[in-house]
Amino acid sequence: MSLLPLADLRGALPATAVRSPSAVRLARGALTLLPLLVIGAWAALDWRSVSEGAARLASADPWWLLAGAFFICLGWVAAACVRQGALPERLPPVLLFASQFAAGAANQVLPAGIGAHAVTLRFLQGQGIPLARATASLALYSLVKPIAKTAVLLVFLVAFPELLRIGDLVPGGSASLLAAGSVAGVLATAALLLTAVRPLRRHALALVRTALTDARLLHTRPSRVLALWGGAAATPLLQASVIASVGASLGLPLSWAQVALAYLVASTAVAAVPAPGAIGPVDAALVFTLAAFGTSMSLATATVVSYRVLTVGVPLLPGALVLSALVHRKVL
Template identity: 75%
Template structure:
C-alpha cells in the first residue's frame, strides 16, 4: 500500500525536490544579460574611435551633397533591409512575424558591421529563429540556403547586365587574366578536396554534416514547392545588389558623379564578386577599394569615386549603426535574441 503524504506536507516536499537557484547565480545571470545588452554599443563605440577620420570625412561630404538625392539614397537603404527580411523569410518554411523579422534584420546589420564575413548577421538571425521555435539544425540550414542563394542570384543579375548592356559597359582592364582565373579555380578545387577528405576521414564531422545536408535539402525542396517562398527567396536576393547599387548611384549623383545608374550597379557587382570572399566586416575595405577602382575604370575621377564610396558607407553603416545597436540591445533585453 502506498502512503499519500498529507496536503500540508506537499509544499515542503516540492520545495525540497525542485532545484533552487542561488542568489549569486541569479545575480550572475542578470549581469550577463546586461553585459550582452551593452556589448553592441561598446563594440560600435570602439570601432567609431578607430574609424573616426573616415566618418568625419564622409559626413562632411554628405553635408555638402544634394539633399534630394540623399533622400533617395536613404529610401533605397530602407528597401535594402526589407529585401534582406524578405530573403530570410523565403529561406524558412514557417511564417515569421514580419515586424520582429524586420527588426532582427535591422539589428543584424549593426552586428554585421562589427564581425567579418556576415558572422554577426547570421548569429543574430539564428538566435531570432531559435526564439521563434525553429530547431537549431533547421535554422542553420536556412542560413546556408540564404548564403547560397545570394551569390547565385547576384551572378544571375550580373549576367543579365552583361547580356542587356554589352555596348555601355566596357570591361577593359576589369576582366581578370587567364592566370588569375586559373589561380581562383585552383583555390576552389583545393578547398573542395580538403573538405571532402576531412568528411571522409573524420566520422565526428561526417555525421553532423550528413544530417545537416539532409535537413537542408529537405527544406530547400519544400520551399521550392511554394511559389510565395520562391518569390521571396530569389526575388529578395536578386533585389539586394540592385538596391545597394542604387544607394551608391544616388549618393554619387548627390556629389556630382557622372556615371549612369547601370554603370554604378555593374561596378558594384564586379567589385563585390571579385573580392567579396575576403572576410572583412560588412565587406568594408576590400570591396570599397575594388569599387573605387571599378568606377574609375568607367571614367569617374578617382577623388570623386572615393568620396562617393566613403559617403555611401557613412549613410549605410554609420547613420543606422547606433539605432541598429539600440534595436539589437532591446531585442537581447527582451530575450528575443
C-alpha cells in the same frame, strides 16, 4: 543516516546553488551592452574615415541622400524577404524586419556575414525553429544570394553590352589571386575538417539532408520562391541604387546602369575575401571599377566613402540599440 528527498535537498541548498537570477540578469545585461561597446570601439578605431565621409555628406545634395536612405530601408526589407523565403514557417514580419536591421549592425564587426547569421540564428531559435532547420535556412540563404547576384550580373552584361569594358573591369592579378586563394583555403579547410572529424561529418550530412528537404518544400510554394529569389535578386540592385544616389549627390557623372554594373563586378570579384561587412576589398574594387567608367579617382573614392558612411556609420548606432533591445526582451 538517511538521505534527504530530492525536494528537501533542493530546498536545503542555498538559492544560488540551484539558480542565480542575479547572474542571469548580469549576463543578459552584458549582452545588451556588448553591441554598444563594440560600436564605440569601431568608431574610435576608424574615426578618420567616418569624419571625412560625414563632412562630404554634409555638402552633398540632401534630396539624393534621402533617396539613398530610402533604398537602404528597402534593402532591409529585401533581406527580411530572403530570410522568410528560406523557411516554410511564417515568421512575424515586424520582428523579422527588426532582427535584420539589428543584424546589419552585427555584420559590420564580424567577417563573412557571421554577425548577421548569428543574430538571425538566435532569432529563429527564439521563434521555435529547431537548430538544424534554422542552420539549414542560413545555408540556403548564403547559397541563393551569390547565385542571384551572378544571374543579375549576367543580365546586365546582356542588356548593356555597350557598357562592358572587360579589360578595364577585370581585377588585377593580385586581387584575382587573393580571391582564388581565399576560396581554395576555405574549401580545403572544410574538406580537411569533414574528413578528419567524424562527428562533424555526421552533423554536416544531417544539415545537408535537412537543407535539401526544406529547399524542395519551399520551391513548391510560389510565395516562398518569390521571397527567396526575388529578394536575393533585388538586394544588389538596391545597393547599387544607394551608390548611384550618393554619387549623384556628389556630382558623379555616371548613369545608374554604369554604377550598378560597377558594383556588381566589384562585389562579385572580391566576394570570397573575408572582411567585416565586406568593407575593404569591395570598397577598393568599387573605386577601381567606377574609375574604369571614366570618373576621376578622387570622386570615385569620395562616393564610396560617403556610401559607406550612409550605409554603415549612420544606421550603426540605431542598429546596435535595436540589437540591445531585442536581447533585453529575449527575442534574441
